[in-house]
Amino acid sequence: xxxxDVIIIGAGAAGLMCAIEAGKRGRSVCVLDHASKPGxxxxxxxxxKCNFTNYSIEAANYLSENPxxxxxxxxxxxxxxxxxxxxxxxxxxxxxxxxxxxCDNKARDILDMLLAECNKLxxxxxxxxxxxxLEKGADGFIVKTDNLLFAATSVVIATGGLSIPKMGATAFGxxxxxxxxxxxxxxxxxxxPFTLHDYDKVFYQPLSGVSVDVLxxxxxxxxxxxxxxxxxxxxxxxxxxxxxxxxxxxxxIEINLLPAMHLSDYIEQGCSEHPKQSWKNFFAxxxxxxxxxxxxxxxxLQEQNLNQLTDKAKSAIIDMLQHWRLKPNGxxxxxxAEVTVGGVDTRAISSxxxxxxxxxxxxxxxxxxxxxxxxxGYNFQWAWASGYAAGQVV
Numbered sequence: 110x111x112x113x114d115v116i117i118i119g120a121g122a123a124g125l126m127c128a129i130e131a132g133k134r135g136r137s138v139c140v141l142d143h144a145s146k147p148g149x150x151x152x153x154x155x156x157x158k159c160n161f162t163n164y165s166i167e168a169a170n171y172l173s174e175n176p177x178x179x180x181x182x183x184x185x186x187x188x189x190x191x192x193x194x195x196x197x198x199x200x201x202x203x204x205x206x207x208x209x210x211x212c213d214n215k216a217r218d219i220l221d222m223l224l225a226e227c228n229k230l231x232x233x234x235x236x237x238x239x240x241x242x243l244e245k246g247a248d249g250f251i252v253k254t255d256n257l258l259f260a261a262t263s264v265v266i267a268t269g270g271l272s273i274p275k276m277g278a279t280a281f282g283x284x285x286x287x288x289x290x291x292x293x294x295x296x297x298x299x300x301x302p303f304t305l306h307d308y309d310k311v312f313y314q315p316l317s318g319v320s321v322d323v324l325x326x327x328x329x330x331x332x333x334x335x336x337x338x339x340x341x342x343x344x345x346x347x348x349x350x351x352x353x354x355x356x357x358x359x360x361x362i363e364i365n366l367l368p369a370m371h372l373s374d375y376i377e378q379g380c381s382e383h384p385k386q387s388w389k390n391f392f393a394x395x396x397x398x399x400x401x402x403x404x405x406x407x408x409x410l411q412e413q414n415l416n417q418l419t420d421k422a423k424s425a426i427i428d429m430l431q432h433w434r435l436k437p438n439g440x441x442x443x444x445x446a447e448v449t450v451g452g453v454d455t456r457a458i459s460s461x462x463x464x465x466x467x468x469x470x471x472x473x474x475x476x477x478x479x480x481x482x483x484x485x486g487y488n489f490q491w492a493w494a495s496g497y498a499a500g501q502v503v
Contacts, residue, residue, distance in 0.1 A: 113139040113233070115503045116252055116261040118243075118281075120147035120234055122492035123475030124267030125223040130500020132230030139259060140227075141238040141252065144277045148220040150269065153276070154489070159216035161195075162188040162493070163486035164208035171491065172354055172481045174294050178455040179480050179491065182463070186497035188490055198222045209485045243285055249470060263470045263503040265463075267496065270449025270476040271296055278443070282477035283453065289468040292454035294479040298446035299354035302345035303362075303437040310343075312407040317341040319397050323348050324368035327355040333483075334368060339400075343437065350484050353440055354450050364433040366396060366404070372427045376418070384416035388426060391415060396430070404429050448488055452479040463499040472499045 115131050117124045120142035128138045140147070151159060163170075166188050168180045192210070195202060200222060201213035212218050227234060242253040249262040268282035283293050305313060316339035325348040326332040338346030352362055379391045389412045392401055405412070408429040413422065440446070453473050457466055463478075465471045474495040482488040 110251075110258040110260055111139070113137045113259065113261045115139070115263045115265065116141060116250065116259055117265040117267055118142075118240060118252070119265075119267030119269060119475070119477075120144070120236065121267060121269055121475065122148070122151050122223075122489055123269075123496040124265065125227060126493050126496030127265050127267060127472075127474055127500040127503070128232045128234075129223065129226045129230065130497050131503050132227065132232050134501070136503065138230075139233040139235060139261070141240060141254070141259070142234075142236050143239050143279075145236055147224065147234055147236060150273065150276050150278075151220055152216045154216055155211055157215055158211040159219050160205075160209050160211050160486040160489065161202070161219055162191050162210050162490045164188065164204065164210065166487065166490050170483045170485075170487045172299075172450060172483075173455060173479050175455040175479065178458070178460045179494075181460040182494040182498040183490070186494040188486075190497075191490070191493050194222065195219070198225075207485055240281070243288070245289075245468065245471070263472065265472040265474060265499055265503060266453075266477055267474050268477055270452060271443045272298065272301075272446040272449050272476075274443055282473065285471075286453045286457075286465075286473065286477075289465060289471060291457045291465055291467065294451040294454050296449045296451035298440050298443050299450035299481050300350045300447035300484050301353045301440040301442065301445055302340065302343060303349050303353060303356075304343040304439050304441060306436070306438045309407075309435065309438075312403045313339055313343075314341055316397075316399055316403055319400055320346060321366060321397065321400060322368070324365040325349070325352045326363045326365075327352050328357075328360045328362075329355050331355040337364065342441065347484055350447065354448070354481055354483070356437065356440075358439060359436070361434045361436050364435060365431045366400070366433065367430055370395065372431060373423065376415070376423050376426065379415045380418070385414055387412050388415050388418060392426075392430070404433070447484070448481050449476060450481045452477050452481075455479050461498065462502045463495055464502070472503060474499050 114136040115138045117140045200218045244251045250264045252259040323337045333351040335347035337348040463472045475492045
């Protein structure tokens with residue numbers, strides 16, 4: 110049996126950050142992962158560039174049934190703290206839209222930084238470790254793998270969510286929570302493309318590759334102003350991914366295809382300046398013509414000259430373009446989801462330490478918890494912050 114102060118299960122972003130912070134406190138740490146190498150999901154993130162944080166981090170950027178839970182950790186390890194780590198290692202990065210920060214080179218730079226820190230601190234990382242059992246005894250925990258036993262006073266579950274199973278995602282963390290009597294908020298795929306019903310595909314599948322800036326709103330009232338991308342299966346792009354975390358099966362989404370425009374004024378301008386022009390051609394100046402035609406066919410609207418439009422017809426055009434109510438068939442699921450919404454109920458976890466209230470010495474960090482960030486570096490920042498919080502106390 111190998112003995113450590115801390116065993117961390119999961120060698121992803123949160124687990125490695127926790128290991129580093131615990132190691133700085135002189136704790137002996139072993140990180141176990143069933144994957145062949147550490148940080149596999151980190152390496153593919155952000156198209157291989159790793160959107161590692163955001164210049165603007167607020168609790169409002171996170172979805173949870175316990176919305177105040179994330180505030181403590183986020184306040185104690187901020188985006189500026191992680192940026193300082195990168196700068197100390199001379200890792201170049203750049204800002205994209207909405208304050209998103211990416212590596213200039215590749216995600217491997219960040220993983221190499223984390224592994225270098227672990228190496229300096231003597232942290233043991235064991236990959237290809239398939240855990241069969243976790244037991245709590247009088248003096249701590251016993252972790253059983255296929256052929257080894259590990260003992261520790263603290264165990265940290267950093268196994269992530271269910272998204273992208275081909276990268277090794279499993280329900281292990283949720284199973285451990287249930288084993289120790291902790292509630293789990295039902296998980297579902299988040300930051301994931303939508304699929305459409307066949308009757309909608311007739312109109313919108315031919316638009317595959319078309320992208321347009323929209324305001325997209327869920328039935329809950331949550332909305333995002335982002336780019337929407339039509340695909341051969343349905344809807345993707347940042348707008349669809351963002352709102353998918355707030356969407357439940359059977360619900361509608363509402364899409365405003367011209368969020369920056371006051372359409373009644375635009376129509377009146379057209380009636381005054383181009384009365385003999387068809388309203389379709391007039392709107393083709395501000396929307397892709399193929400999209401406009403698809404919406405017209407779906408809504409059953411006829412092409413007319415602007416000076417022929419009745420007030421009822423003008424209202425119908427505005428509804429068609431700015432109040433498009435669509436019921437997705439579903440999502441593409443965990444196969445392509447970037448995150449898992451739901452997870453270990455944070456009401457059972459200390460927001461200061463990440464320790465389970467009912468199981469001393471057992472900690473949960475990162476995506477396995479019911480804390481889901483928006484698209485844009487927020488989930489990585491949660492990994493760093495929650496890993497840091499647990500690393501201060503394990």
